[in-house]
Amino acid sequence: MQPNSSYDIIVTAQKRSERLSDVPLSITAATGEQLERRGITSAADLAKIAPGFTFSQSQNGTPVFSVRGVGFYSETIAAASTVTVYVDQIPLPYARMTEGATLDLERVEVLKGPQGTLFGQNSTAGAINYIAAKPTAEPEGAVSLTYGRFNQIDVDGHISGPLSDTLSARLAFRSERRDDWQKSSTRDETTGQHNFMAARLLLDWKPTERLSFELNVNGWRDRSDTQVGQARSYLPVAPGPALTPQTLATQTALINYPYVTSNDNRLTDWDVGRSRRRNDRFYQIALRGDYELTDDIKLISLSSYTHMRLFDPIDGDATNVPALTVDQTGRLRAFTQELRVEGDSGPLKWVVGGNYQYSKSNELQNNRITGSNAQVPLPPDFTTGIHHRGNRLLNNQRVRSIAGFANADYALTDTIRFQAGIRYTKENRDFSGCVADTASDPFGLRVIYPPFVVPGQCLTLLPDGSFGLFNSKLDEHNVSWRAGLNWKPNPQTLLYANVTKGYKTGDFGTLPGLDYRLYEPVRQESVLAYEAGFKTSLLDRMADVSGAVFYYDYADKQTQGQRNLPPFGNLPFLVNVPKARVVGAEMDLTLRPMTGLRINLAGTYVNSKVNGTAIVASPFAPVTVDARGDVLPNTPKWQGTADVEYSFPVSGNAEAYIGASASYRSKAYAALGATRGPAGTEDTFKIDGYSLIDLRAGVTFDKRYTVQLWGKNVTNKNYWNNVTHIYDTVDRVTGQPATYGVTLSAKF
Template identity: 60%
Template sequence: MKDTNCLLTVAICLMGYASSSHAQAVSGSASGDTAPSVNSAQTQAQTETGDIVVTAQKRSERLNDVPVSITAVTSAQLAKQDIRGPADLEKIAPGFTYSASQYGTPVFAIRGIGTYDEAASAQSTVTVYTDQIPIVFARLTEGASLDVERVEVLKGPQGTLFGQNATAGAINYVLAKPTSELKAGVDATYGRFNQADFGGFISGPLTNSLRARLSFRHEYRDDYQESSTRSDTSGRRDFTTGRLLLDWSPTSRLQLELNVNGWRDRSDTQQSQARGYLPVNSAPPLTPATIATATALLAYPYLTVNSNRLADWDPGVSYRRDDWFYQVAGRLDYELADHLHLVALSSYLQSKLRLPIDADGTNVRALFVLQTAQLHSFSQEIRIEGDTGRLRYVVGGNYGHDYSNEVQYTEIHGSNAQIPVSATLVLPFDGDNELNKQVVRTLAVFGNLDFRVTDQLTVQGGVRYNDERRNFEGCLSDRADLPLGLRPIFPGITPGQCITTLPDGTLGLFRDTLKENNVSWRGSLNFKADANTLLYVGATKGYKAGSYGTIPALSYLQFKPVSQESVLQYEGGVKTQLLDRAVDVQAAVFYNDYRDKQTQGQILVPPFGNLPYLINVPKSRVYGAELNLTLKPIRGLRISGGVTYVNSKILGSVQVANPFNTDTVNAGGETLPLSPKFQGVVDAEYDFPVSAAVNAYLGGSTTSRSAAYSTIGSRKGPAGTGDEFKVDGYTLLDLRAGLEFGERYRVQVFGKNVTGKAYWNNVTHIYDTYSRITGFPATYGVSLSARL
């Protein structure tokens, strides 16, 4: 009772204040030991043997027994490398790439499979989960890494167990659970740009059967971006997140878990770096506003040097976002009989987003966008897990209901802010609203089985049937709060009215329904050559659902949705441990038959010109190989690294708009966008005792990727190279050194991108300029950690 009272007291204080090697290995999480549970007993037992344990197949297994390419990293290693969220996983998972979009939506890809979409409602080909519960919208994943036990990056389609929209893979954050004893911890970091981060957790029993864990983190940083044309700065970080976990075990067969979490982001939107003038409409400017804008953009001093800090934006405008998110999730585990479990996962999440965006990346007010969205999602999974000795199986079903309501408020003064009516009459306009509301209902049933033919040979198979109905409402509407809006070109409309032409010739809100179904499947043969060596070969089919884009559609015909994409992957691999586990090897080769890939291209939308638009690429292929090694050559030294080779190609003919003029180009034969051929990571750490009570360590890591192109159809530039849209390759170096005082205290100094490498991860063309989205400059600081 004393511990309970102490826990409650500290929890109240923390709530008042709040308004972490590749494995789950020997000692558990740096955040504190977790209590055994119905679904973690096997994990506990295997952890004590020193084996690597993952839940990639929704059950606890040794990593070397799972026929899937996986990167698993503990919370301790995540903390040492300062890996905060999904965007940082490039540092530990070769083959995974992150790119930022101009509107802030993250673009995740694995082995060249990814989807670029600026929409707030975008769903990635790499789905992010916390304890197997999906965060369906990519924009909402930034708080998933709070207080975790480990993260698992699963490569290749994961549709049979994790559902559709995981054609590239899945990221599963395994959360640190409530403990059976009172534990607490705090973490603090101070660094360059006045970075000041603070967080912590408290965990323990409330009663004999009820345990709780409360965690939070606040991240702050001053402006790091500088205007290239004046004395002005931007780029503040202001992010707060928290989570409450409750575990209740009323009986030995029943366990209930509750997860209540949320975050708020008041950071500045990242400013892009304009590199050149490229109007979306090639017609000559004819109105006072378009003439003035074109004149200013032609004379603008576009950057020619590489810099991570220089950018530009409209002066006198606040770019502070106002985004919030919360989620309530639950899990029920019930032991129906020996080796037979019922698992139920439920989740409801809600978010509201508000992002001001300078879409041209200059100090000229050519295009300003205020993106707003309301997002809701409910998911329910029920499954039964059984084990009869040689046969293990999972059968279950899913229901999902997702809602998104996005409005992009645009203020336009650039090349397409005019409508030529005749040779002598040109009508101006200064803005519009683009509406996109989607309601998605998803039903699925699935099954997965493992049959051990012999003690060495196992056959695995899985299948999922998925049925989806997507209802869409959207239009281009007048912006009533601007002097002109669209009213000069549509006389007689009421302020704010939809002006999209419908099938019957009237103007209004367009409604449509997209119905899709598919069957994902997986099969593999797995051979255990010995206790530490697995050979496997398999094939997997996965799907990502179709969707509707957010565009200024004058006609309902422009709202044609992209259809679902599919990936058929063939993979063979080996996992082994050598020299008494001093060497750990994972290697794989793969081939992906990629159909109807969804990506952002260009579409000619008269009279607006070339605009970003979601398209399907009918056929492409991706093949490659990867190798991951962990070496422990001497006591105290660990070297881990990996390299991935990806060769992608668009097959056949794909006609897309040419961003350099108003014709179309054939993108056939090009590589897939944002798909570097080579990626590599290396991390090394040497730890040694300083005294009986103090341990020291030195470490460093490198992250490398080769060049790629940001979009298809962009390589027919004036010089024929398309270098305007090239993302150069780069190598980043991080360093760290620290002291550990037993298992309770740690102090570390760190440097990230210590060479100050100027790099960018995307090139965008939203409006009359093309712009780079730059990486982060060199940073350094000190972090403190205490566990009580």
């Protein structure tokens, strides 16, 4: 059942159940039913309901989440997002783990602004809290079947109910299949099939009145094709002349390649005869225990183990020229444990606890290259060279984090409350990595070194002058905090002001480091955020309005830069931007002018700027530029959403509805320094602004059976969410074209 008001949605943004209208934070929340009707099935879709949230995708497939201009772009599988993601307060430490989080939801909450004083991981941008639908006291179930464009066939459902007087269970599943949606721009071939499966088992056990446990066992498998970028132009990473027959042939082919110039989301290209089928597998076991020490004090334990394996074949140049292919493999593991005590003592609500996290990541990239940097110039005149056609990149990290936190919410008067929180975090990160010879390929990096180099050996130069695996450490600590004051002048209105300091941990990137100094990590970043806002209901609850203004002081922003590494040329490298600032405002309006009609309008304005000197490498050539005054990457100045739905009875046992939603974002740029290239290249790394329109209509019979017709991106808008320059081409990561279909669902 839909809530009477958007403010009636119950959220747990402060780790306790509250009405959305009573939480002094900027939050977008939506129920599971609202998500189903609007076709929100992934984190990428949240931009359709939460202005200020943006999604982009790296060429290697790592999702990048940003809120209000605060985001982190990295090609590594172990990238930790500035937007932390949780399912029932259990963290998913790596962005690549979030693919199945939207299964069978009760609701989703998008929290804007630095987080960390309440949840298990620090973050500088915000948090996404997914709340899974729970086992029910009575037997029930549901199933739905979707058929759509590209032969899309989705099946999902759940069954729930009691197993005994003290034990109940809920089993949910989803299967998604779709044929190829991308097509070659040079031949009659297609790619882009989707093959995804997910399942979750929840067990709720209440052995006594004061003790309860929740067990969550979930997992997913993705055998889809990796998405191929859309090559738009030739831009070599190593601008020197081709010196070998192989690099000359590749250079000639890429210069003469017919790059895509039309506005067609589907066009792309890839190497002939090479599979792009990924094999990603994930599972998680989580246990929550609640024990009521007294009527007012509760002890809560949250434990989880998470495991993921990945194999992703990537076409790095997005053409039919075999310039760069990457096989990215990896393994991610994480154990988390939180223990907290929370209480409600008259005017004071409080939480005290600790958190421990241990995670390991192992990443291996097997690269096969024939492009501009697949050569080693030879002395004395450097007009000839030796060709090498492959290398291996190793990136292994181990992270241990321990934290203690305390939060208090105190009623100063009947209408004024003061909130404060603090968290101390200490993290130790161990790194080992190198660039290595390709063991199975006699023409790998062995051509650079003497012939006695062992096949597969790490060839990174170490501090003692030898070659091998480089080991390093990054030990950091921080204190995040929050203080706020809120006032309820009447039951329908909340005014609040908050000051928050948040951090994101440092990291090591993936770079073919021939010298150990190239493995320099980025240090932790921080955001000091000032925010003031309001929430109110007007016109006898016919209208809900909320708004906020904010200012962020952004220090040591982590971002993707470039580093010139001869003979490899410009390669991705993580850098810190010393100073930046973000200023903005947002507004959300929900109207219910008549029975059955709901109108929602929301918008965000974000003005970001790099302050002071910020020396970064230009994405155009192996030179550095000062990004002073640049906007932050992938930060549109304007974002907006609109949704209209009208429900009406059509007979005694049937109700129909029609709805439309639209989302808009203005232009942005994919990298710092992207506007500082040679004349005529200003738009090379621009992400054009775009609007997307979705439609839906359905009929529900007996409150149990529903038929819905739907369409997404019905105007077939050509858009892209990222521009990448991993190798010798500039590629766009395009969005989906128009899709449409029908969904049949039943409850029992």
